Structure formats: structure tokens, C-alpha cells
Amino acid sequence: MYSKLKRIIRRTSNLFRPSAVILLYHRVSDEGLDPQLLCVSRRNFAAQMAQLRKEYNVISLQELSDDIGRGIVPRGAVAVTFDDGYRDNLTCARPVAEEYGIPATVFVSTGYIGENREFWWDDLERAILSPAALPPSLRLEIAGKTYSRELGGAPGGEEGAKQPAGWNVLNKKPDSGRQRAYRELHALFLKLDADERFKALGDLCAWAGVPLSCRPDHLPLNEGEIRSLAEGGLIDIGSHGCSHSNLAAQSREVQAQEIAGSKRRLEDILGRPVTSFAYPFGGRHDITGDISALVKDSGYRSACINVPVSVRAGTDPFLLGRHIARDWGIEEFSSRLRGLFYE
Numbered sequence: 001m002y003s004k005l006k007r008i009i010r011r012t013s014n015l016f017r018p019s020a021v022i023l024l025y026h027r028v029s030d031e032g033l034d035p036q037l038l039c040v041s042r043r044n045f046a047a048q049m050a051q052l053r054k055e056y057n058v059i060s061l062q063e064l065s066d067d068i069g070r071g072i073v074p075r076g077a078v079a080v081t082f083d084d085g086y087r088d089n090l091t092c093a094r095p096v097a098e099e100y101g102i103p104a105t106v107f108v109s110t111g112y113i114g115e116n117r118e119f120w121w122d123d124l125e126r127a128i129l130s131p132a133a134l135p136p137s138l139r140l141e142i143a144g145k146t147y148s149r150e151l152g153g154a155p156g157g158e159e160g161a162k163q164p165a166g167w168n169v170l171n172k173k174p175d176s177g178r179q180r181a182y183r184e185l186h187a188l189f190l191k192l193d194a195d196e197r198f199k200a201l202g203d204l205c206a207w208a209g210v211p212l213s214c215r216p217d218h219l220p221l222n223e224g225e226i227r228s229l230a231e232g233g234l235i236d237i238g239s240h241g242c243s244h245s246n247l248a249a250q251s252r253e254v255q256a257q258e259i260a261g262s263k264r265r266l267e268d269i270l271g272r273p274v275t276s277f278a279y280p281f282g283g284r285h286d287i288t289g290d291i292s293a294l295v296k297d298s299g300y301r302s303a304c305i306n307v308p309v310s311v312r313a314g315t316d317p318f319l320l321g322r323h324i325a326r327d328w329g330i331e332e333f334s335s336r337l338r339g340l341f342y343e
């Protein structure tokens with residue numbers, strides 16, 4: 001009740017303050033299991049981009065951030081961004097962006113480039129939610145601590161076939177043993193550093209009997225694909241760190257490597273400066289003043305967070321809020337987007 005009231009007060013006070021909206025996408029794909037709700041179908045993505053072109057002033061993130069820095073808020077401005085660096089950003093999203101002339105910024109986690117590895121949350125889904133059968137109990141050593149969970153279900157833990165394809169982390173229904181394990185391991189893994197997580201994922205995949213490889217439709221972008229994506233200048237490449245770790249849980253040294261090292265890697269690939277950053281996870285509690293100062297000192301000009309607030313004159317260019325775009329049909333997308341200008 002209280003948060004609803006706060007929301008009404010915020011929206012009312014925002015009514016007369018011009019704002020712009022930054023949208024956050026991850027994947028354009030017609031995948032089945034999507035527990036993190038990262039996929040927008042090809043059809044909905046095309047309809048969403050057509051709507052943006054028709055009704056809004058779509059500008060690049062850099063242009064918007066420069067304008068905001070000068071105290072200018074372009075009327076009806078929307079910027080499009082993608083996080084993580086999935087290959088489908090090149091194969092599925094870019095052709096649509098070109099068709100409608102939509103500039104976009106793709107934030108790439110550089111530790112996955114050319115590794116033939118899935119992003120760690122996809123490995124987790126592949127090992128826990130996807131297999132038809134799993135052993136009935138899971139015991140895993142994670143960074144010196146033991147994690148254990150009984151998976152329940154039928155003898156042999158064979159409840160995989162019963163996983164509802166539409167289950168996701170926002171779902172409020174009671175979880176199965178696998179879904180609980182998925183949630184718990186996701187929370188544990190995001191606090192690990194890259195080496196600890198790699199080790200735990202290897203053990204988890206061995207337990208589940210799935211290979212540590214990559215499904216073709218879950219591939220991260222490789223070097224050549226990053227260059228192809230950026231070709232022509234409609235799509236800009238930004239950094240999303242190296243290992244997609246929660247920066248606040250890392251040492252200062254690791255933070256510096258994630259922020260500056262990923263920038264250097266992308267600049268080597270592209271042969272030009274990389275000026276924008278998106279904090280991995282990017283919630284309010286994932287970013288300290290020290291981390292955003294490090295981003296600034298590393299030579300970036302702007303940085304995006306994953307907090308659903310719109311940008312206004314005076315917004316810190318290193319704390320640009322974004323709204324996640326989901327797999328909505330055009331009516332829901334249109335009505336939600338209109339409301340976002342008051343958030």
C-alpha cells in the first residue's frame with residue numbers, strides 16, 4: 001500500500017518534468033525455456049521497433065546522454081539498449097533495427113567472447129531446469145561451502161518433463177525442487193568471482209550429466225560478429241564487464257579489471273573508443289559510489305543501471321536508469337511505454 005502511494009506521488013510530481021526513456025533488451029529469440037524473461041520474440045520485437053519509429057523520437061544512447069548532460073531533454077526521446085552480447089542481437093535484432101532505422105547500444109560481457117560457453121545463468125538453466133531426469137539430490141561445493149538440496153519429484157528426481165515451459169523467476173506459484181535450486185544457485189553464483197563460478201558450474205554440469213558446451217541458439221557474440229554488429233554505425237558497442245559478476249561483491253582489483261579490461265578488449269576488437277558501460281545486474285545495491293567513480297575514471301562517458309526510472313535534466317550520466325522491455329504484444333508495449341515517461 002505504502003509503495004503504491006509512493007508511486008502515485010512520484011508519478012504526479014514527474015508529470016511536468018520532461019523525461020526520456022531508455023529501454024533494455026537482452027535477446028530476440030523464440031526460445032522455449034526463458035526463466036529470466038530475457039527473450040522478446042522476433043514478431044513482437046519487430047512490432048515494438050515499428051511502434052518506436054512511428055510514435056517516438058528514437059536516438060542513440062550516446063546522443064541522449066550528451067543531451068541530458070547539457071540539461072536538454074529531447075521530446076519523446078527513447079534510446080534502445082541490449083545487455084550481455086547474445087549472438088541473436090546480430091542475427092535477429094540488427095536486421096529489424098536496420099529496417100526501422102533504430103540506433104541501439106549493445107553491452108557485451110567480454111569474458112564470453114570466443115569461449116564457446118553459455119552465459120552462466122544459461123548454464124544454470126541447462127543443468128537444473130532443462131534435463132528430463134536428474135539425480136534426486138544435489139550436493140555441491142561452492143567457494144568452500146556446501147550447498148545441498150533434495151529435488152523431490154518422482155523417484156530419480158524425474159520431474160524435468162513436468163517443468164512448465166513458461167515458468168520464470170517472477171512467477172509467484174510454489175516452486176518445485178528444481179525451481180528452488182535454480183533460484184538459490186542463481187543467488188549464490190552472482191556473488192562469486194569468475195573462477196569460483198566456473199568451477200561450481202563445471203561440477204554442477206557433471207552432476208547433471210550435461211556437457212559444458214554451448215547450444216547454438218544461446219551463443220554469445222564472437223569477435224567477428226561484434227565487428228559485424230557495429231558495422232555501419234547504427235549499432236554502438238558498450239561494455240558490460242568481463243565475467244558478468246556483481247561488481248559490488250568483488251575486490252577493488254577485480255572491479256578495475258572488469259571495468260577497464262573489458263573496455264580495452266572491445267577497443268582492440270573494434271579499433272575505436274568504447275564510451276558506454278552497463279553495470280552487470282545493475283540494481284541500486286549493486287553499484288556503490290566507488291564503482292561508478294571507477295567507471296568514470298576508466299574513460300567511459302556514460303553508464304546504465306538496471307533500475308526502472310526515466311532520465312531527466314540533471315540525471316547523473318553514470319547512473320542512467322533503464323526499463324526492461326519484455327515479450328509484449330504491441331498494445332501492452334504501447335500502453336506501458338506511455339507510462340514510463342512519468343516513472
Ligand SMILES: [Zn+2]
Pocket residue numbers: 083084240244280281
Ligand atoms: Zn547482463
